[in-house]
Amino acid sequence: MAKEIEVTLNDNKVTGAEGMTILDLARAKGIDIPTLCYVEDLLPTGACRLCVVEVEGSRTLVASCHTPIAPGMVIQTHSPRVIEARRQIVELMLASHPDTCLVCDKANICELRKIAADLDIGLPRFRTRKHYFAIEDVSPYLVRDMSKCVLCRRCIRGCNEIAKKNVLGMAYRGFDSKVVVDCDEAINTEACRDCDVCVSLCPVGALSKPRKVEEKRRGKVQVIKG
Amino acid sequence: MAENTTITQSKETKDLLILLAQTQKKCGFLSEETLANLARTLDMSLSDVYGVATFYSFLSTKPLGRHVIRVCKSLPCHYKDAAVIIESLEKTLGIKTGETTPDGRFSLELTNCIGACDKAPAILINDDVHGDLTVDRIPQILQAYK
Ligand code: SF4
Ligand code: FES
Ligand code: FES
Numbered sequence: 001m002a003k004e005i006e007v008t009l010n011d012n013k014v015t016g017a018e019g020m021t022i023l024d025l026a027r028a029k030g031i032d033i034p035t036l037c038y039v040e041d042l043l044p045t046g047a048c049r050l051c052v053v054e055v056e057g058s059r060t061l062v063a064s065c066h067t068p069i070a071p072g073m074v075i076q077t078h079s080p081r082v083i084e085a086r087r088q089i090v091e092l093m094l095a096s097h098p099d100t101c102l103v104c105d106k107a108n109i110c111e112l113r114k115i116a117a118d119l120d121i122g123l124p125r126f127r128t129r130k131h132y133f134a135i136e137d138v139s140p141y142l143v144r145d146m147s148k149c150v151l152c153r154r155c156i157r158g159c160n161e162i163a164k165k166n167v168l169g170m171a172y173r174g175f176d177s178k179v180v181v182d183c184d185e186a187i188n189t190e191a192c193r194d195c196d197v198c199v200s201l202c203p204v205g206a207l208s209k210p211r212k213v214e215e216k217r218r219g220k221v222q223v224i225k226g
Numbered sequence: 227m228a229e230n231t232t233i234t235q236s237k238e239t240k241d242l243l244i245l246l247a248q249t250q251k252k253c254g255f256l257s258e259e260t261l262a263n264l265a266r267t268l269d270m271s272l273s274d275v276y277g278v279a280t281f282y283s284f285l286s287t288k289p290l291g292r293h294v295i296r297v298c299k300s301l302p303c304h305y306k307d308a309a310v311i312i313e314s315l316e317k318t319l320g321i322k323t324g325e326t327t328p329d330g331r332f333s334l335e336l337t338n339c340i341g342a343c344d345k346a347p348a349i350l351i352n353d354d355v356h357g358d359l360t361v362d363r364i365p366q367i368l369q370a371y372k
Contacts, residue, residue, distance in 0.1 A: 169273025171280045173338075182272045183258045183287070 007073040022064035022075055023051055031077050034086065034115050036203055037152035038065040042161055047153050050115065052085050053077045061085055087119050095126040096175070097204075098147045104205040108219030111203035112150060131175065136186040141194035142207055144187055149206040151177055155198035163197045239268050242278055246285055255286045283337035291326040291333040293371040296350040300339035306346040312336075314361040315349075318368065332371070 002017040009029060016025040021044070026033050037048040044066035052061035056074035061082060064075075076082060094116060101107050133146040156168045156179060167187075171180040181187045199207045236245065242264070249260055256279050265272040279285050283296065297303075297312050316322055319332055326333040342348035345357020356367055 166271035167273065169271060169275075169277040171273070171277040173281050180273055180276060183261060183276045 005069050005071050007069050007071070007075060009075050010077055016069050018069075020069050022053055022055075022062070022067050022069055022073075022077075025069055026053075026064065026075075026077055033064055033077055034118065035065055036111060036115065036150065037154060039154055039157070039201060042154065042157040045153055045157065047151060049089055050086055052082060052089075054079050054082050083119070087121060090116050090119055090121055091125055093150050094121065095124060095128045096130055097150070098130055098132070100148070100205075104148070105208050105211055105217060106202075106205035108217055108221055110205060129175075133178065134186075137210065138186050138188050139192060140189065140210065141192065141196075142187065142199050143210055145206055145208075146178055147206075148204050149179060150204055151179070152203060153179075154201040154203065155179060155207060158197040158201040163195045165192070165195070167191050168198070237267055237269075239270060242268060242270070242275065243282075246275075246279055246282075250285050255289045258287075261287075283335065286335075289326070290335075291330050293331060293352055294333045294335060294350075296335045296337040296340070297323075298338070298340050298342070298346070298348050298350075299336040300343075302339070302343040303346040303348055308347040310361060311347050311349065311359050311364070314364055318364055332368070 002019055004015045005018050005020075006013060006015050007025070008014075009026065010031065014025070014029055016028065020028075023033055023035065023038065033051050033053065035048075035051045037046070038044055038051060044063075046063040046066045049061075049063055051064045053064045054076040055062050055067075064077070090112070093112060097112070101110070101113065104110070107113065131147060136144040136146070151170075153170065156170060159165050159168045167181055168179050169181075170177060171184060172178050178184070181191050185191070196209075199209055202208075245264060245268075246256060249264075250256055253260065261275050261279060262272055264270075265275040268275070276287070279287055295315065297308060297315065299308060312323060315334055319327055319334060321327055321332075321334055323334050323336055337350065340348060340350055340355065342355050342357045345355070347359050348355060348357040349359060350356075351367070351371060356363075
């Protein structure tokens with residue numbers, strides 16, 4: 001059996017098994033830390049930083065999804081500093097996100113929208129700068145709209161780790177970063193068959209199935225306060 | 227730099243960057259064919275190889291001119307009005323960033339910090355650093371590169 005480790009989580013002394021991440025422990029104790037790039041079955045990459053928490057003695061906030069618990073850790077999952085950081089991260093994501101939610105097929109099941117609503121994100125504070133890419137709809141299996149991509153890499157990891165096809169990769173740099181197929185080719189049937197792994201993993205409307213005529217939108221209508 | 231044969235024949239993923247840099251030096255740019263060959267030799271996906279090739283400002287996936295001008299786009303240079311330098315270079319050369327002059331003399335590219343922040347705004351032309359740039363000095367600097 002794994003060794004039990006004692007840590008302080010939001011002022012309570014709790015124990016968890018060695019090897020657990022802070023996120024695992026928090027979830028086991030019923031504490032809800034928002035995540036975007038983290039998916040239980042995939043290796044964590046720490047790409048989105050939404051899951052940050054405060055750990056005493058650490059200069060920076062740490063990403064809970066890939067930081068293992070250590071003896072004596074003092075963790076705050078919802079301190080003002082943490083909430084402010086999470087808000088800012090989401091605001092930055094929204095600053096480059098196209099305003100097409102009204103007509104987005106995934107609007108009602110979009111994780112980004114849900115997180116933004118949970119964190120009470122209001123009107124944009126930052127000047128917005130969008131990046132637009134042509135919608136790729138050559139494949140009968142999936143439609144890629146990279147303008148909506150939040151760079152969580154869930155599709156890349158799903159394709160590598162679950163489908164084992166290694167079709168997708170991350171190219172370019174900084175604001176120009178983009179998930180690409182080969183040398184930035186529009187995804188076609190040669191590269192990709194309809195395994196649907198990436199489509200089901202994408203938290204936003206960047207990857208979707210071609211919409212059939214008269215097909216209804218999925219999910220119940222999301223009501224955003226504010 | 228050592229034209230190290232052991233590295234050139236390497237089949238290890240960790241040597242990808244060295245192989246890309248060597249090919250860039252030899253061929254001037256990295257064609258899709260080159261990238262595809264590398265991917266095959268190293269048993270990597272083409273997407274991953276392309277990802278590395280496009281991450282670095284000193285690797286190029288398209289042919290470049292005889293002289294490559296790289297304008298620093300990092301924060302210190304940005305605050306010292308690198309945008310004005312870029313604009314002026316674009317005007318002087320008659321091309322946009324990322325393009326090459328029709329006569330093949332100059333390519334205009336952006337790069338991340340080149341470690342000349344004390345001389346911001348700074349540019350690189352091939353391997354030469356030109357710092358403390360002003361718009362007035364640009365034509366004279368370019369003259370040295372035929
Ligand atoms: S396409 Fe979707 S799953 Fe892939 S990186 Fe972008 S947001 Fe994440
Ligand atoms: S969920 Fe932890 S960094 Fe994205
Ligand atoms: S920021 Fe331009 S040289 Fe460092």
